[in-house]
Amino acid sequence: MRIRAALGGIFASAAILGIGWQFGSAAAATFTKQDTAPSTNTTSTGTSTATASPSPSASVSASASVSASASPSASPSASSTGSVSGTFTGATESTQFGNVQVEIVVTAGKITDVKALRLTDQGGRSVQISNYAAPILRSEVLKSQSAKVASVSGATYTTDGYLSSVQSALDKAGL
């Protein structure tokens, strides 16, 4: 499910740019530009409520196995997707926004990192395009939890809500 979610996510940000990428030699995909899905739903867990029509194309395409046009930079042991490990680099695609390339890191069949290697070097619109919010693995985000924080940002709390907040604890500790 993680993989599907991540794939759907990659596709969500990549589809607009028309990125070609692949997932090892066992399961690979080259995506062509899809003008019809600018607001792709990045949730592919099936738990989201009904949304506008663009969403299905992402999850369906992302979970399909199609042939690749580029080769991975690492040789995976591709007997089954569960044992695939390595770093895979997508082909560089020329788009109207500049050159685009994506790299994924796979550990034991799970995508553990996604990097945009080269979004674009030009300014203006190109830079803006590369600032899309892309799905990120929860574990990646959670890693930062252990950092020592000075303050806490959260949805506006009431005076009562403050009393039970992490911020309140921090303030007390600092006094």
Added chain:
Amino acid sequence: MIVTLDTMGTVASLDVPLHEVRESDIDAVKAVFDRLEDRFSLYREDSELSQVARGELSLTRASEELRAVYAAAIEWRTATAGSFTPNRPDGVVDLDGIVKAIAIREAGEVLVDRGFTHWCLNVGGDVLVWGSPWTIGVVDPADRGALLCAVELRDSRVALATSGTTERGEHVWRTGTGDSFVQVSVCADDILIADVLATAILSGGRDFLDVATAQWDVDVLTVATSGELAMTPGMNLADSGRV
């Protein structure tokens, strides 16, 4: 030194680790909040905005400050294509969405004017820092007593605002049709931009998220209803190795 103040229906925390903070400094900061609360709070019957809400005072005859803030809110409504709006469904003009950020910004100016070069001001979960870097936690919307992550505010990213559906109920009116979020955090160089866009993305959903990250120089972290997280590449997650 950490100072806390009750204001605007919430609590402000001012962290000034390197300086001695005098009573007069705290009073100057408090004066900013008090002035704006006196004028704009809808929780106070005698505030100017409450008079406007009751129809006793027309906007055109309101104070210059109220008209200026209202005009700014309308500009944001236009800029966000309605994802942010000061007009409640019941017709009342509610400026809470930008007044708190304006207060934080002004309080920050007071601190800088008074020579404070390293501080962190948190008002009800919206954070403005000076003298980077500062490591700031983001609340986990699924468990308010826990952190989802920690981000580093540095360089031009001095402001961090978070909007969510967890406190104060659904005080944001959804306008978008795309994926819906339960929490949105926005980093910017200005607390007003961060605060307004956090509200607007929460309201406008996935559709407006892409518009916002394309149009403004901001970084965004979203938590979807499904629990899925999305982030712009420039968001600086704190290094967990640092203590």
